[in-house]
Amino acid sequence: MGGKTEVEFHVFINHDGRQLLGPRNIILLREIVRSGSVRTAAMILHMSYQHAWTIIDEMNQAAPHPVVVKQRGGIGGGGAVLTEYGQRILKEFHIIEAEVTRFQKRLNTELNL
Amino acid sequence: MGGKTEVEFHVFINHDGRQLLGPRNIILLREIVRSGSVRTAAMILHMSYQHAWTIIDEMNQAAPHPVVVKQRGGIGGGGAVLTEYGQRILKEFHIIEAEVTRFQKRLNTELNL
Numbered sequence: 001m002g003g004k005t006e007v008e009f010h011v012f013i014n015h016d017g018r019q020l021l022g023p024r025n026i027i028l029l030r031e032i033v034r035s036g037s038v039r040t041a042a043m044i045l046h047m048s049y050q051h052a053w054t055i056i057d058e059m060n061q062a063a064p065h066p067v068v069v070k071q072r073g074g075i076g077g078g079g080a081v082l083t084e085y086g087q088r089i090l091k092e093f094h095i096i097e098a099e100v101t102r103f104q105k106r107l108n109t110e111l112n113l
Numbered sequence: 114m115g116g117k118t119e120v121e122f123h124v125f126i127n128h129d130g131r132q133l134l135g136p137r138n139i140i141l142l143r144e145i146v147r148s149g150s151v152r153t154a155a156m157i158l159h160m161s162y163q164h165a166w167t168i169i170d171e172m173n174q175a176a177p178h179p180v181v182v183k184q185r186g187g188i189g190g191g192g193a194v195l196t197e198y199g200q201r202i203l204k205e206f207h208i209i210e211a212e213v214t215r216f217q218k219r220l221n222t223e224l225n226l
Contacts, residue, residue: 003129003177005202007209010123016116064116089118096120096220103216107209 007107009100013093018062021093025055029082029090032068038080056080063089120220122213126206131175134206138168142195142203145181151193169193176202 013021021029031041042052060066067086071079082090126134134142144154155165173179180199184192195203 005126005128005133005177008125008127009213010125012121012123013118014121015118020118064118092224096224099220100122100216103213107212111205111209 007104007111009104011093011097011100013089013096015062015064020059020062020067021089025059026090026093028052028055029059029068029086032080033082033090036071036079036081038068120217120224122217124206124210124213126202126209128175128177133172133175133180134202138172139203139206141165141168142172142181142199145193146195146203149184149192149194151181 010023011021012019027045028041028047031044032038035041035044038052038056039049042049045052056068060068063085065085066083067089068080069083071081123136124134125132141154141158141160144157145151148154148157151165151169152162155162158165169181173181176198178198179196180202181193182196184194
């Protein structure tokens, strides 16, 4: 029969029961950090600019503080940045994810599914 | 500002990179075990009988062995049961979920999001 059975964990950070960060929006956040632009991030992820902003708006509404804000002016203009709160929550997400990945690896070596 | 920020983990069991068990189909599996009927399980979960079978078919196809099979005859007929493999994988899922829940609780007490 063969094949490999493995465990996988998805990490979510919720605020007041609403999803704040999860596997979907985290990818977008990372690209925004990397490029400093929602437009570039959306392009790389093959999503529309509008869809990217829908995801950001939902995230900002679920959060106790805005996560991403538009950056006015500057070269090219129309950039976007993570707020201090956004940076903090993203960092926490990465720490948790790293812990979970270790846990996942351990389980996948121990388990015999 | 207030509100409560918490971590949540979703458990998936994959086979050869395809999702075998996850938060969505596990609910259906549990109801099938409880009622011994796909029709009853679907009704309780407010999904159509057809949709329930689509979920089961996808699961059976992703798995190395069938997870749920139709049970012919018997009182009322048309029941469905978990195979031995299905029972084993469901049990493993519960064990993993319990471990992850403990981990989640620990993180939520330690973290200060």
